[in-house]
Amino acid sequence: MQCENLYDLMPDFVDLSALPADADKHVSNCLRCQAEMAHYRSIRRSLSEMKSSMVAPPTDLLSDILSAVRPDADVVRIDKKSRRRKVVGGIAAAVTAGAGVAIYAAKFAHKHKIAS
C-alpha cells in the first residue's frame, strides 16, 4: 500500500478503533502517514470536545422562546419579526437616501467645475 492510497482513506479511518490490517502495516512503518493520522485524530478529538463548549446565547433569546411557545405566541413572533424588518427597512432607506445625496452632490460639483 502507498501513502497516496492511504491519504484518501484517512478521513474515514478516524472513526475506526483499529486500522484495517494492510493500512496498519503501512502506517506503522511510515512517519508521514503516522503524522497524517495524528492530524485527523487531533481534529476529530477537538471537534468532539466542542460539544461541551457552549456559545452564550443573546440575552433576550430565552424570553423570546418562552413568548413564542405561549398560546398567544404567533402575535408576539410576528411583532418581533416585523419590528426587525422595519429596522432593516429604515437602515436601507437611510443608506439609499445618503447615496442619492452623495451622487447629486458629486454631479453638482462636477457641473460647477465644468462651468468655472
Next chain:
Amino acid sequence: MKPESINDLVLKAQKGNHGAFEEIVRRTYSDTYTLALRMLGNTEDASDVVQEVYLKAHKGLKRFRGDAKLSTWLYRITANCSNTYLSKRAKHNHDELPEDSKIVDENLDRNPEFRANVVGLRNDLTVALEALPDKIRSVLVLRDIYDLSHEQIAKELDISEAAAKVRLHRGRQKLREKLYPMKSGAEYFGEWHANAV
C-alpha cells in the same frame, strides 16, 4: 431541594404542564442555540431557528417516547429546522458574514499548557468550520461534534446516507488542509523527532 430530572419534566410537560416545558427550555436552550449557530454561522438566524425548534418540540413533545435522550431529540429537530433555513437562505442568496461569539468553556480543570493548545486549535477549528460550505459544515457538525449517526443525519437533512458520508469525508479533508497545511516528509520527520525526545 434536588432539581427535578429532565425525564420528570418531560413527563409533566407531556401531561400539559406548561411550567415544566418552560423549565426544559431554560435548561436546554443554550445547547440548542450553540448547535444552530454552528450549523448556520449567524447569530440572528440561529435565534430564529431556536424559536422554531421549541415551537416544534412543544407541539411534538407528546410523540417523544424517551427512546433517545431529550438532547438528541432536540438536536435532530434543530438539524432539521437549520437545514430548512439553509435551503431558504441558499434560494435567497442571502449569506451573511459570521459574527464573533463568546465561547463559554465548561471544562477548565485541566493542565493549562494542554488547555492553551486545545483552545488554540479549537479557535482555529471554529474559524475553519465557519468557512466550510453550509452543506458540508452541517454534516460535520452533526457527526463529529454532536455524534449523530449517519442514518439520523441523512433523515434530518433529507439526503442519502451515502451523501452524508461523502460530505463528512470532504469536510474532514478540508479541515485537515486548513489546519495543517501540507508539509514535506522532512518536516514531518522533524516534528515527530521533536515530539519523541
